[in-house]
Amino acid sequence: MKRRGRGMACMWYPIGFTVAANPSAAVVKVNEDGTATLLTGTVETGQGSLTILAQIVAQELGIATDDVHVVSADTDATPMDTGAIASRTTYVTGNAARIAAEKAKETLFEVAAPLMAVKPSQLEAADHKIFVKGFPQRNMHIGDVANHARVVSGQPPIGSGYFNPETLALDPETGQGKPFGTYVYATQIAEVDVDDETGEVEVVRIVASHDCGTAINPMLVEGQVEGGVSMGVGFALEEEILFDANGRQLNPNLTNYIMPTSLDMPEVEVDIVDNYDPTGPFGAKGVGEPTLVPTAAAICNAIYDAVGVRITALPATSEKVFKALQAKREQQPKQIGAAPNGGAGSSASVH
Amino acid sequence: MVNVTLKVNGETRSATVPPETTLLRLLRDQFNLTGAKLGCDVGDCGACTVIVDGKPVNSCLMLAGQADGREVLTIEGLANADHLHPLQKLFEHFGSLQCGFCGPGVIMSAKALLDENPNPSAQEIRDALGGNLCRCTGYAKMIEAIKGASCILRGEEIPAVKSAFVTE
Amino acid sequence: MPDKPRVIEKPDVLEKPDILKPPAPAPLVTFPVEVVVPEGRQQTPAVGQRATRADARLHGLGQTKYIDDMYFPNMLFAKIKRAGIASARIKSIDTKEAEAMPGVIAVITGRDIPCNSFGPSLKDQPVLASERVFHAGDGVAAVAAVSEQIAAEAIEKIKVEYEPLTPVLDPLESLKLETPGVHAPSANIYGHKLIKKGDVEKAFAESYRVFEGTFRTQMVEHVPLEPYACIAQWDANGRVTVYSTLGRITLGRADVARTLGIPMSRIRIIATVVGGNFGGKNEIRAEPVMALLSKKTGRPVKCVYTRSEEFTASTTRHPLVMDYKTGVSKQGKILGRKIRLVLDGGAYCSWSETTLGKACILSAGPYNIDNLYAEAFVVYTNKTMTGAMRGFGAPQVCFAYESHMDDIAHALGLDPLEFRLMNAFEEGSISPTGQKLHSVVVKESLLRAAKRFGWNGLGDGNGTGVKA
Numbered sequence: 001m002k003r004r005g006r007g008m009a010c011m012w013y014p015i016g017f018t019v020a021a022n023p024s025a026a027v028v029k030v031n032e033d034g035t036a037t038l039l040t041g042t043v044e045t046g047q048g049s050l051t052i053l054a055q056i057v058a059q060e061l062g063i064a065t066d067d068v069h070v071v072s073a074d075t076d077a078t079p080m081d082t083g084a085i086a087s088r089t090t091y092v093t094g095n096a097a098r099i100a101a102e103k104a105k106e107t108l109f110e111v112a113a114p115l116m117a118v119k120p121s122q123l124e125a126a127d128h129k130i131f132v133k134g135f136p137q138r139n140m141h142i143g144d145v146a147n148h149a150r151v152v153s154g155q156p157p158i159g160s161g162y163f164n165p166e167t168l169a170l171d172p173e174t175g176q177g178k179p180f181g182t183y184v185y186a187t188q189i190a191e192v193d194v195d196d197e198t199g200e201v202e203v204v205r206i207v208a209s210h211d212c213g214t215a216i217n218p219m220l221v222e223g224q225v226e227g228g229v230s231m232g233v234g235f236a237l238e239e240e241i242l243f244d245a246n247g248r249q250l251n252p253n254l255t256n257y258i259m260p261t262s263l264d265m266p267e268v269e270v271d272i273v274d275n276y277d278p279t280g281p282f283g284a285k286g287v288g289e290p291t292l293v294p295t296a297a298a299i300c301n302a303i304y305d306a307v308g309v310r311i312t313a314l315p316a317t318s319e320k321v322f323k324a325l326q327a328k329r330e331q332q333p334k335q336i337g338a339a340p341n342g343g344a345g346s347s348a349s350v351h
Numbered sequence: 352m353v354n355v356t357l358k359v360n361g362e363t364r365s366a367t368v369p370p371e372t373t374l375l376r377l378l379r380d381q382f383n384l385t386g387a388k389l390g391c392d393v394g395d396c397g398a399c400t401v402i403v404d405g406k407p408v409n410s411c412l413m414l415a416g417q418a419d420g421r422e423v424l425t426i427e428g429l430a431n432a433d434h435l436h437p438l439q440k441l442f443e444h445f446g447s448l449q450c451g452f453c454g455p456g457v458i459m460s461a462k463a464l465l466d467e468n469p470n471p472s473a474q475e476i477r478d479a480l481g482g483n484l485c486r487c488t489g490y491a492k493m494i495e496a497i498k499g500a501s502c503i504l505r506g507e508e509i510p511a512v513k514s515a516f517v518t519e
Numbered sequence: 520m521p522d523k524p525r526v527i528e529k530p531d532v533l534e535k536p537d538i539l540k541p542p543a544p545a546p547l548v549t550f551p552v553e554v555v556v557p558e559g560r561q562q563t564p565a566v567g568q569r570a571t572r573a574d575a576r577l578h579g580l581g582q583t584k585y586i587d588d589m590y591f592p593n594m595l596f597a598k599i600k601r602a603g604i605a606s607a608r609i610k611s612i613d614t615k616e617a618e619a620m621p622g623v624i625a626v627i628t629g630r631d632i633p634c635n636s637f638g639p640s641l642k643d644q645p646v647l648a649s650e651r652v653f654h655a656g657d658g659v660a661a662v663a664a665v666s667e668q669i670a671a672e673a674i675e676k677i678k679v680e681y682e683p684l685t686p687v688l689d690p691l692e693s694l695k696l697e698t699p700g701v702h703a704p705s706a707n708i709y710g711h712k713l714i715k716k717g718d719v720e721k722a723f724a725e726s727y728r729v730f731e732g733t734f735r736t737q738m739v740e741h742v743p744l745e746p747y748a749c750i751a752q753w754d755a756n757g758r759v760t761v762y763s764t765l766g767r768i769t770l771g772r773a774d775v776a777r778t779l780g781i782p783m784s785r786i787r788i789i790a791t792v793v794g795g796n797f798g799g800k801n802e803i804r805a806e807p808v809m810a811l812l813s814k815k816t817g818r819p820v821k822c823v824y825t826r827s828e829e830f831t832a833s834t835t836r837h838p839l840v841m842d843y844k845t846g847v848s849k850q851g852k853i854l855g856r857k858i859r860l861v862l863d864g865g866a867y868c869s870w871s872e873t874t875l876g877k878a879c880i881l882s883a884g885p886y887n888i889d890n891l892y893a894e895a896f897v898v899y900t901n902k903t904m905t906g907a908m909r910g911f912g913a914p915q916v917c918f919a920y921e922s923h924m925d926d927i928a929h930a931l932g933l934d935p936l937e938f939r940l941m942n943a944f945e946e947g948s949i950s951p952t953g954q955k956l957h958s959v960v961v962k963e964s965l966l967r968a969a970k971r972f973g974w975n976g977l978g979d980g981n982g983t984g985v986k987a
Contacts (some may be wrong), residue, residue: 083767168702170403175714247605297921386581426581451578452794
């Protein structure tokens with residue numbers, strides 16, 4: 001018989017490296033037509049970071065995402081970057097890119113100000129224009145300013161910037177300190193069906209409510225959550241590298257290392273928590289790793305809700321769940337009533 | 352060495368290759384059609400999926416010699432100079448691909464499905480993608496895009512789903 | 520189908536020299552002229568837009584060039600011989616037969632690496648093992664040949680004589696002081712972290728109830744769809760360009776400079792579009808080997824891992840053994856928590872220090888706990904290297920602390936949601952390391968998820984009945 005259960009798990013996760021400096025540097029060049037190029041040492045690993053960085057630079061310059069071309073990942077041509085790791089790209093490289101764009105924008109304002117008979121501090125950039133704050137009808141197209149900068153003023157608008165999160169080393173004895181610049185938070189709730197005769201677990205639905213600060217691109221955040229949940233489902237139920245007694249892997253292949261296919265995936269509902277982090281670029285933090293962190297616990301808590309067995313060792317394969325169910329049934333006549341309490345000695349837990 | 356002559360994306364191509372050459376290697380190394388990818392070389396991941404005589408096939412499991420005289424469609428044959436195939440258009444707009452490595456294989460599996468079943472349910476789409484592994488996306492936006500592409504191909508409206516294609 | 524090289528009966532490669540030429544260029548590739556820019560990319564302001572990715576169209580057309588899609592004239596293909604034994608001393612390596620094979624252009628071993636150690640923190644990883652093997656995926660030699668098949672066959676012909684040693688496989692065994700050191704004379708415990716706040720024993724003494732639980736997680740692999748790959752080539756000025764799937768090119772350049780003993784300004788690392796990383800491509804793998812083979816042969820050299828090597832010869836996620844003890848008040852307020860984590864640190868340190876630190880810091884969960892004692896150890900074993908994998912210890916400890924939280928909630932008869940809300944961080948809460956937290960929304964995420972899901976309180980552990 002299939003029993004349905006639901007379980008929740010929440011989590012916190014840091015952005016950036018633990019204490020250690022992990023800077024990113026960036027360069028933004030504004031072209032004579034008002035489009036721009038961003039140079040960044042980060043590496044696009046599939047998560048869409050280059051699009052996010054383009055959006056951040058575009059926002060700062062008041063132009064569109066498509067107007068920003070991103071050149072990345074070349075130690076000769078692009079500035080240093082600590083890397084696409086620790087969910088740091090949006091926050092650290094994003095801040096660096098924003099600062100670089102801001103510096104390029106300062107040059108544009110310096111050039112535009114006398115042309116509009118104002119001080120640079122009175123200018124703003126949005127909708128492809130540079131305009132006087134509070135007087136949008138007094139504006140120039142950003143391309144005209146950029147072209148003027150090159151051919152008349154002789155001041156090419158180039159900005160470079162860098163960012164490193166503020167941290168404080170941890171005391172070696174108590175671990176007290178400030179290891180990260182910021183953290184993100186999330187909750188996932190899983191709904192599962194457990195076959196109480198075979199131990200098979202099917203994940204039906206997962207609601208994932210994730211904080212990423214400002215969502216620079218909600219579509220890419222959804223993609224990260226959906227992908228992270230798939231890794232979480234695999235971690236919870238299927239994946240395991242097995243070793244023989246001599247320390248050699250038994251299943252170094254995709255036939256016997258089981259990872260989620262399209263048939264294993266639940267319905268994933270993505271919810272982005274409204275939030276704004278003033279230390280991040282336009283309030284953004286990050287989301288890459290947190291997406292798979294709470295999934296396994298949510299699923300295992302749901303299994304407990306469904307059939308009353310606590311799996312304490314991942315993956316919760318059907319064999320493990322089956323054995324736990326058997327053990328629970330054997331215990332049943334000796335126990336009166338209540339569900340087993342949470343303890344290491346709980347007979348419903350199986351290693 | 353074996354001589355292989357086959358139609359690839361509508362064009363007749365030939366090559367002379369060692370007999371153990373797979374169709375995947377033939378396409379990638381001899382014809383420079385690098386869309387089909389080598390993810391495992393043993394038929395587990397589906398990154399090498401192409402369509403042979405109308406059926407989706409793991410090209411790493413087919414010998415080049417077995418493809419002699421057949422018609423092969425690869426990802427490079429879907430779009431033409433004027434238009435993207437609706438699958439490619441919607442995969443782009445819905446954000447269905449992230450690292451993109453599994454993309455050609457998934458799209459070819461989807462194409463084979465839509466050729467056979469112009470109005471697949473979400474479950475039928477999942478079944479068709481069952482042999483294509485993806486580590487980045489969780490498959491969710493792929494299924495949305497394939498459903499949407501099936502609508503376009505039937506001349507119908509795409510259902511309102513959250514996507515960059517449909518302005519909110 | 521087994522992952523072994525295909526045997527060539529006759530050296531056709533020499534009889535048919537055409538095979539050595541680069542493949543014919545593809546016929547006219549028709550780039551679609553449809554250049555409609557999706558609306559999301561044209562909108563201002565840019566932040567908040569569902570902008571499509573610039574690479575999305577190329578991915579869908581199959582036009583994205585990953586490293587294995589790149590071809591350079593005269594390029595050679597490299598394969599690395601894997602030890603296949605978890606712990607051993609290397610007595611001798613005989614490469615003569617491999618070197619003599621037609622089509623093999625160069626063979627190198629660990630002895631050829633000028634500085635044969637690297638690592639993001641502890642530099643205990645060899646580029647190619649030269650004296651000792653610490654896990655079955657250790658590389659012991661590399662071959663560059665005119666085709667992948669020949670390279671794969673050649674590594675089979677390399678004869679390595681091992682003196683097998685007893686491997687240590689269980690991290691809890693490795694934790695014991697009497698267990699022989701995997702990297703003797705270094706201790707097996709190669710990392711330790713402690714976080715202390717308040718007085719946890721006193722808190723337990725004052726608790727209404729104290730709960731304990733032990734949780735374990737397994738070793739898993741990133742499984743990026745694109746296996747690790749790199750290409751190296753030199754120019755006449757003695758500069759090497761390495762195309763790599765590396766996610767950290769600045770570090771990669773530093774490591775190539777160090778292992779090859781050349782200045783950084785002579786090295787260019789280009790990371791092309793990567794087919795998935797997830798942490799497994801965050802330190803160098805074969806870049807120095809390819810650079811050396813390329814230097815030795817005067818030709819570009821490409822190496823692509825097999826799927827099997829992705830499992831055995833690249834990093835994995837740390838398995839953890841986690842002991843939790845929590846004391847609560849009658850109302851369900853957490854008074855104290857004590858945690859011990861043992862990380863299986865595999866054969867080499869790799870990203871273990873980072874994982875250790877994060878796991879320890881995060882291990883108490885997003886909860887206000889005044890009395891905390893969290894101690895974490897990472898130990899060597901002779902298993903596959905454990906390194907960075909999406910989460911750095913967080914998925915493991917979250918599994919433990921959230922399962923533990925539910926166990927406690929059920930035992931106290933509390934709704935798991937209410938129990939969490941009672942204890943969770945708020946804006947300005949103090950973290951386990953004494954940091955004042957800002958931009959905190961864990962309660963908001965709990966409430967939003969619960970509402971969206973339709974959460975309706977504590978279940979009875981027997982499921983809600985038969986599925987329709």
